[in-house]
Amino acid sequence: MNTNEGKAAIFDLDGTLLDSxxxxxxxxxxxxxxxxxxxxxxxxxxxxxxxxxxxxxxxxxxxxxxxxxxxxxxxxxxxxxxxxxxTVEAKPHAVEYLDYLKSSGARLAVATSLSPQVREVGMKHVGIRQYFDEVVSVEDTNAKSKHSPEVYLTAASRLGVAAKNCMVFEDLLVAVKAAKSAGMHVWAMEDDYSLGDRPAIKAMADGVISDFADAPKVL
The missing domain is CATH 1.10.150 (DNA polymerase; domain 1)
Structure with missing residues (x-):
């Protein structure tokens, strides 16, 4: 598979796309x-x-x-x-942002630790399941954790896009570190449960948002 062309965005669910x-x-x-x-x-x-x-x-x-x-x-x-x-809702303007990226021709994937049943129910409830070309779990990797970049590299491989052409959206510091170590661009979603790590996240991520209205329009 040629993984040198195209652009992709890889999204975490909990705390990133889902206000959960x-x-x-x-x-x-x-x-x-x-x-x-x-x-x-x-x-x-x-x-x-x-x-x-x-x-x-x-x-x-x-x-x-x-x-x-x-x-x-x-x-x-x-x-x-x-x-x-x-009851779970999407983060502000998440649906609109996914719709924009999809219409631009970008390839989209989820990289999550959620169980298949929970993630499918959540994505369908907030109306975002149809936007994703691939859904990858940490269970699909040998590492089985987001402390490793494997889940992001697996998502990129399945999308057929080189790691350097992938934009990752995450909320946790360990996940931001892992995605950066894979050579990917990373935007961090501010979430109250990562408040203590916010300075370190800001220092490491390529950008930080609290609303997908402020997410990059060019991957």
């Missing part, structure tokens, strides 16, 4: 309350960049739970499915 991070926090609040476990301030910061199975294993180990990682991940999936299918 509050959903995960509420799931944590409800889950921890149901187990009578105190939810400490550092927990969200530690698990933010993990995929669900990693979060489950970490939570089980940290709090001495008797669930299996698969059981816990399935429980959380069920808790978030309703929210993603009914």
């Amino acid at each position: 991070m509050d959903v995960w926090h509420q799931v944590d609040v409800d889950f921890f309350r149901s187990r009578n476990i105190p939810l400490t301030d550092d927990y969200m910061g530690i698990v933010n960049a993990m995929r669900p199975e990693e979060v489950a294993r970490y939570t089980i180990k940290r709090y001495g739970l008797h669930d299996t990682p698969e059981e816990l991940a399935k429980l959380w999936d069920l808790m978030v499915l309703e929210a993603y299918g009914n």
Whole structure:
């Protein structure tokens, strides 16, 4: 496959295209309350960049739970499915921006840690699924995490576009670092759950936005 021509944009979902991070926090609040476990301030910061199975294993180990990682991940999936299918909204002007890029001829992909069921429900709910040529999960890579650039490189390969011609949109510092290490241009979406990392994100990203109305019109 020739990957030297064309332009592409690769998007994270949670906290980037979807204004969804509050959903995960509420799931944590409800889950921890149901187990009578105190939810400490550092927990969200530690698990933010993990995929669900990693979060489950970490939570089980940290709090001495008797669930299996698969059981816990399935429980959380069920808790978030309703929210993603009914209450999650797109980030400001995300739909309009995707429509613009698609009409310009750019190739578009999602790079996410969300489970297939949750991501499909969320994208369909906010009306963006039809814009994407490829949807890539960290599960499709050997790294299985956004600490590695593999998910972005896999997305670029599937799109048939060279890494240097890809623009990545992310909200987490570890993800911004990973995409930059792949030789891609990276724009960061400001999200309240990345507030503590905002100075480092601004220093590393090619640009920072809080609204897709301000996203680059040329990739």
